[in-house]
Amino acid sequence: MQITTLQTIANLVHYSRSTVSRVLNDQWNEHGISEATAELVIAKAKELNYIKNEGASSLRAKKTFTIGVIVRDITNPFYTQLVKFVENALYTKGYTVIICNTGYDLEKENGHINVLLRRRVDGIILSPNQKSIDNISLIKDRNVPLAFFDCKIDEIEADYILVDNEAGTSEAVNHLISKGHKKIAYIGGDPFESNNRLRYEGYKKSLSKAALPIREHYVKHSNYTFKHGYEASKELIRLNDAPTAFFAANNRIVLGAYKGIIDCGLHIPEDVSIIGFDDFETAIMLPIRLTVVCQPIEEIALCTVDLLLSRINNTNTQSFVTKILKTELILRQSIKGLA
Amino acid sequence: MQITTLQTIANLVHYSRSTVSRVLNDQWNEHGISEATAELVIAKAKELNYIKNEGASSLRAKKTFTIGVIVRDITNPFYTQLVKFVENALYTKGYTVIICNTGYDLEKENGHINVLLRRRVDGIILSPNQKSIDNISLIKDRNVPLAFFDCKIDEIEADYILVDNEAGTSEAVNHLISKGHKKIAYIGGDPFESNNRLRYEGYKKSLSKAALPIREHYVKHSNYTFKHGYEASKELIRLNDAPTAFFAANNRIVLGAYKGIIDCGLHIPEDVSIIGFDDFETAIMLPIRLTVVCQPIEEIALCTVDLLLSRINNTNTQSFVTKILKTELILRQSIKGLA
DNA sequence: AGATTTTACGCAATCGATTTAGTAAATAAC
DNA sequence: GTTATTTACTAAATCGATTGCGTAAAATCT
Structure with missing residues (x-):
C-alpha cells in the first residue's frame, strides 16, 4: 500500500500535479481552476486520506x-x-x-x-x-x-x-529591610552568570541604600543547585552573627536553604526569614509558603x-x-x- | 550569500554531486573514489561550512x-x-x-x-x-x-x-495494614482510566486479603488534580469514622491531600498517615518526606x-x-x- | 598489441510539493 | 470572420541529497 502523493491523486483524477496542488492549497480560484475540478480533487484526496509531506514542502519553500x-x-x-x-x-x-x-x-x-x-x-x-x-x-x-x-x-x-534581576532582587531585599532585617545573607548561583551578578548588584544596592554593611561572609556564590542552598544555609546558620534573613537566587537554592534551615532545627520564619527568586509549585506546597520574586x-x-x-x-x-x-x-x- | 549545497561544492571542486555526496557520507572507498579527491572535497566542504540539509535527505530516504x-x-x-x-x-x-x-x-x-x-x-x-x-x-x-x-x-x-499498578498499590496498602492501619482511604483519579482502575483493584485486594471491609465512603474517585486531593482529604477528615491513612493515586493528589491535612490542623503522620503513587522532587522537600510508590x-x-x-x-x-x-x-x- | 580488469568517477532519476511560464480551447468583442 | 480575451488547465524546473547504472581512461595481463 503506497502513500498517497499529489501524483497519486493527479493520476486518478486525470489532472496535473499542479492543479491538485493548487486545489489542496486553496488557490484554485486564483488560478482559474473550475469548481467542479476542485471538488473532484478534494473528494479524491479525502478518499485516499492524503496528508501532505511537509518535508517536501519545506524543501521547496526553504522554510x-x-x-x-x-x-x-x-x-x-x-x-x-x-x-x-x-x-x-x-x-x-x-x-x-x-x-x-x-x-x-x-x-x-x-x-x-x-x-x-x-x-x-x-x-x-x-x-x-x-x-x-x-x-x-x-x-x-x-x-x-x-x-x-x-x-x-x-x-x-x-x-x-x-x-529586571537587579530591581527584582532590590525589591526583595528592601522588603526584608522594611521588616527590620539588618543581617541579610545572599545565597547565589554561578558568580560569572549575568543573572546572578545582577541579582547580587540589587542586593548590594539595597543594603547600601539602607546604610547597611555588605558583609562578605554573608555572601555565598557557587551554583544554582539544591546542594549549594542546603550547604550554604547551614554554614550561615552556624555563624556567630548568623543572618536573620536569606535571599536565595533561584528556585533550587531556595529549596536547599529551606531544607537546611529545617534540618538545623530552626523554624521559618520565626528563627530565619527566607525569600527566593522564581516562583514555583513547591513554593506554595511547603507548610510555610515561600515569599518569592516571581518571574513573568x-x-x-x-x-x-x-x-x-x-x-x-x-x-x-x-x-x-x-x-x-x-x-x-x-x-x-x-x-x-x-x- | 547562498547556502552551501552539494552542488556548490561539486562546482568548485569540479566533480559531480554524486562524488561529493559519497565522500561526505564516508562511502568514497566503496565507490572507488581516490583519497586525493576525497580530501579535496572534505576540505572544500569545511571551507564553505557545509551543513547537510536533513530535510532533503529525509525526502529521498523516506525516513x-x-x-x-x-x-x-x-x-x-x-x-x-x-x-x-x-x-x-x-x-x-x-x-x-x-x-x-x-x-x-x-x-x-x-x-x-x-x-x-x-x-x-x-x-x-x-x-x-x-x-x-x-x-x-x-x-x-x-x-x-x-x-x-x-x-x-x-x-x-x-x-x-x-x-504494575495493581501490585504497586497492593504493596503500599499492605504496608499500611502492616503498620496497623485498618481505616484506609483511597483518593483516586479518573475512574475510567486504566491506571486508576488497577490501582483501585490493588487497594481492594489488599483490604480483602486482610479481611478488612471496603467502605465506599473511603473511596474518592474524580481526577488527578491537586484540587481533588485537597477536597477529598478534607471530606475524609470530617467523617465521624475518619480514616487513619490515605492512599493517593498520583503525585498531584498526594500534594493536595497533604495540604488538606495540614490545613485541617492535623499532623502527618501523627494524626493521619499518607502514601502516594509516583515519586517526585517535592515529595522529599516536604518537612515530612512522603512515603511513595515509585515508578521506574x-x-x-x-x-x-x-x-x-x-x-x-x-x-x-x-x-x-x-x-x-x-x-x-x-x-x-x-x-x-x-x- | 589486444583483451581484460581496475580505477575513478558521472548521468539522470528519484523523493513530493510548489511555481513560473506557458498553451489550447472556448467564448466574447468588434 | 477575425481578433481579443477568458477559462482551464499543463509542462517542466526547482528545492538538496541519494543511488543504480553506466563508462571513459588507465593499468595489468597474456
Whole structure:
C-alpha cells in the first residue's frame, strides 16, 4: 500500500500535479481552476486520506516552520513552564518546536545545535550560558534567527528577553529591610552568570541604600543547585552573627536553604526569614509558603516568540533588542517582621 | 550569500554531486573514489561550512529520524522526567524528538498528531487517554509505528510499556495494614482510566486479603488534580469514622491531600498517615518526606524507546507487546505505626 | 598489441510539493 | 470572420541529497 502523493491523486483524477496542488492549497480560484475540478480533487484526496509531506514542502519553500528551543534543564520547573508556554505560542502560530535539553553539557548543546542547523530550523530560542559562546557562534555564522531568554551574555549581541534581576532582587531585599532585617545573607548561583551578578548588584544596592554593611561572609556564590542552598544555609546558620534573613537566587537554592534551615532545627520564619527568586509549585506546597520574586514566565515566553517571529518574517528591522520585563514580589509566609 | 549545497561544492571542486555526496557520507572507498579527491572535497566542504540539509535527505530516504512524543501535561514532573529520558535516549540513537504538550485538550492532541503525520515522523510515543481513541486511529490508519506508555486503553491493541499498578498499590496498602492501619482511604483519579482502575483493584485486594471491609465512603474517585486531593482529604477528615491513612493515586493528589491535612490542623503522620503513587522532587522537600510508590521512570522511557525503535527497524516482528515494569515502595516519614 | 580488469568517477532519476511560464480551447468583442 | 480575451488547465524546473547504472581512461595481463 503506497502513500498517497499529489501524483497519486493527479493520476486518478486525470489532472496535473499542479492543479491538485493548487486545489489542496486553496488557490484554485486564483488560478482559474473550475469548481467542479476542485471538488473532484478534494473528494479524491479525502478518499485516499492524503496528508501532505511537509518535508517536501519545506524543501521547496526553504522554510520549515520549525523552531528549536534549547534549555539546560527541562526538569527545572522554571524551564518546564517556559518551554510549555513557548511550545503553545508557537503551535498557535503554526510552528513546530524541537525541544532540546542539554543538561548543562556543552557537547550535547553542540550536538543539538548541529541537528537544528541540519534540519534548517527557521529560528532558535536559547537560554544561554557563558560557556556556550562557541556553540552560539555556530548559529550566528549561519544567520539563523536567534533569540535568547533568561540570561544575557555580554559578549554576544543579540535579541534578549530578560527580567529586571537587579530591581527584582532590590525589591526583595528592601522588603526584608522594611521588616527590620539588618543581617541579610545572599545565597547565589554561578558568580560569572549575568543573572546572578545582577541579582547580587540589587542586593548590594539595597543594603547600601539602607546604610547597611555588605558583609562578605554573608555572601555565598557557587551554583544554582539544591546542594549549594542546603550547604550554604547551614554554614550561615552556624555563624556567630548568623543572618536573620536569606535571599536565595533561584528556585533550587531556595529549596536547599529551606531544607537546611529545617534540618538545623530552626523554624521559618520565626528563627530565619527566607525569600527566593522564581516562583514555583513547591513554593506554595511547603507548610510555610515561600515569599518569592516571581518571574513573568508566560510573558517571557510570549515576548520571545514574538520577537523571534518578527525576525523570521523580517517585520522587525531594528537592530538587536533587549527587553527587560518586570518581576513581582509575592508575599507569603516565609518572612517575619523583627521587633 | 547562498547556502552551501552539494552542488556548490561539486562546482568548485569540479566533480559531480554524486562524488561529493559519497565522500561526505564516508562511502568514497566503496565507490572507488581516490583519497586525493576525497580530501579535496572534505576540505572544500569545511571551507564553505557545509551543513547537510536533513530535510532533503529525509525526502529521498523516506525516513526522517524524528519521533513525536505526546504527553498531556509536560509540567507534571512525572511527564517531565519521562520526556527528559526519552529525549536523551533518542538523541543518543540519532533521533530528534518533537515533544507535544496537549494540556488534556483533544483538539490540540488532534492537531499535534496531524502535524506529526505531515512531518512523516518515524514513530510516535504517546501517553494515551480513553478519549483519544479517534485521534489514535489517525496514527494506526497510517501504520506509523506507535508505542504507548503510562496508560493502557483496552480497546486499542498496541505496544504498551506500563508499570504494575495493581501490585504497586497492593504493596503500599499492605504496608499500611502492616503498620496497623485498618481505616484506609483511597483518593483516586479518573475512574475510567486504566491506571486508576488497577490501582483501585490493588487497594481492594489488599483490604480483602486482610479481611478488612471496603467502605465506599473511603473511596474518592474524580481526577488527578491537586484540587481533588485537597477536597477529598478534607471530606475524609470530617467523617465521624475518619480514616487513619490515605492512599493517593498520583503525585498531584498526594500534594493536595497533604495540604488538606495540614490545613485541617492535623499532623502527618501523627494524626493521619499518607502514601502516594509516583515519586517526585517535592515529595522529599516536604518537612515530612512522603512515603511513595515509585515508578521506574527512566526504565519506562528506555523500554519505550527500545520497543519503538525495534518496530521502526523491523527487528521486532512479534505481535503487540505489553511490558509491565515493577514499582518500588520508598519508605520515608509519612506513615506512622499504630499501636 | 589486444583483451581484460581496475580505477575513478558521472548521468539522470528519484523523493513530493510548489511555481513560473506557458498553451489550447472556448467564448466574447468588434 | 477575425481578433481579443477568458477559462482551464499543463509542462517542466526547482528545492538538496541519494543511488543504480553506466563508462571513459588507465593499468595489468597474456
